[in-house]
Amino acid sequence: MDTENAPILISEQVSRDYGSGKNIVRALRDASIKVDQGQLVILRGRSGSGKTTLLNILAGLDQPTSGKVIFNHKDLYALSSEQRDEFRQKDISIIFQSHALIPFMSAYENVEFGLRIAKIPVQERRKYAEEALTFVGLKERMHHRPDEMSGGEQQRTSIARAIACKPKVILADEPTAELDTKMGLQIMKLFKDLIEKEQVGIIMTSHDPAMLDIADQVYTLEDGEIIEAV
Numbered sequence: 001m002d003t004e005n006a007p008i009l010i011s012e013q014v015s016r017d018y019g020s021g022k023n024i025v026r027a028l029r030d031a032s033i034k035v036d037q038g039q040l041v042i043l044r045g046r047s048g049s050g051k052t053t054l055l056n057i058l059a060g061l062d063q064p065t066s067g068k069v070i071f072n073h074k075d076l077y078a079l080s081s082e083q084r085d086e087f088r089q090k091d092i093s094i095i096f097q098s099h100a101l102i103p104f105m106s107a108y109e110n111v112e113f114g115l116r117i118a119k120i121p122v123q124e125r126r127k128y129a130e131e132a133l134t135f136v137g138l139k140e141r142m143h144h145r146p147d148e149m150s151g152g153e154q155q156r157t158s159i160a161r162a163i164a165c166k167p168k169v170i171l172a173d174e175p176t177a178e179l180d181t182k183m184g185l186q187i188m189k190l191f192k193d194l195i196e197k198e199q200v201g202i203i204m205t206s207h208d209p210a211m212l213d214i215a216d217q218v219y220t221l222e223d224g225e226i227i228e229a230v
């Protein structure tokens with residue numbers, strides 16, 4: 001089978017309500033999207049349009065009110081929460097906007113710590129961490145702490161942490177928001193290189209029009225609904 005275009009992550013008519021009664025917020029309504037292996041997908045939309053809600057649901061972090069998430073042929077929310085956690089640790093990586101690096105650890109230690117949490121055996125951790133940091137161009141700086149690095153380097157460290165365990169899918173919430181356009185485009189190039197090398201699927205949110213040209217697919221959200229897919 002040609003795996004290059006196989007869907008790895010799908011949302012089917014996913015809705016998410018917060019609160020109830022008069023105070024109900026319909027954060028997402030019937031959102032259906034698809035991420036193929038080897039594809040870079042962008043979710044865009046105004047603040048409050050539901051991007052983060054959808055990303056969290058796709059990551060297995062927040063149960064939808066209705067609808068399904070299919071990850072690698074499995075219905076993510078039909079699994080027990082333990083099974084879902086295990087699945088997530090191995091196959092799904094998340095990159096947050098605010099790098100979420102541990103301040104007193106070096107870049108290497110941050111990546112190695114992530115591998116420990118993902119239960120990668122100790123013999124492999126060093127190799128995987130060094131490979132990932134080399135891939136993001138931080139081989140020479142891997143023993144520096146976050147406060148000794150630029151914003152772009154910190155974000156590359158968090159990308160190294162996300163890719164080190166070789167996930168099938170990477171979800172990223174505004175990974176370029178705190179970077180200038182040049183650095184943002186460098187991060188996008190890293191994502192593209194990663195797709196080429198590992199055939200991962202990447203889905204990210206972005207406000208930045210400069211990023212859209214690079215994507216294979218762009219979904220636009222408005223008031224919790226997908227109004228355009230191009």
Ligand SMILES: Nc1ncnc2c1ncn2[C@@H]1O[C@H](COP(=O)(O)OP(=O)(O)OP(=O)(O)O)[C@@H](O)[C@H]1O
Nearest residue numbers: 018019025027045046047048049050051052053054
């Ligand atoms: N835990 C929550 N409880 C109540 N309402 C929430 C909660 N989380 C999100 N919302 C609401 O759901 C809607 C969608 O929020 P979401 O964070 O998904 O938007 P977003 O497109 O990611 O916005 P931004 O670009 O500002 O991050 C908003 O109206 C928000 O106020």
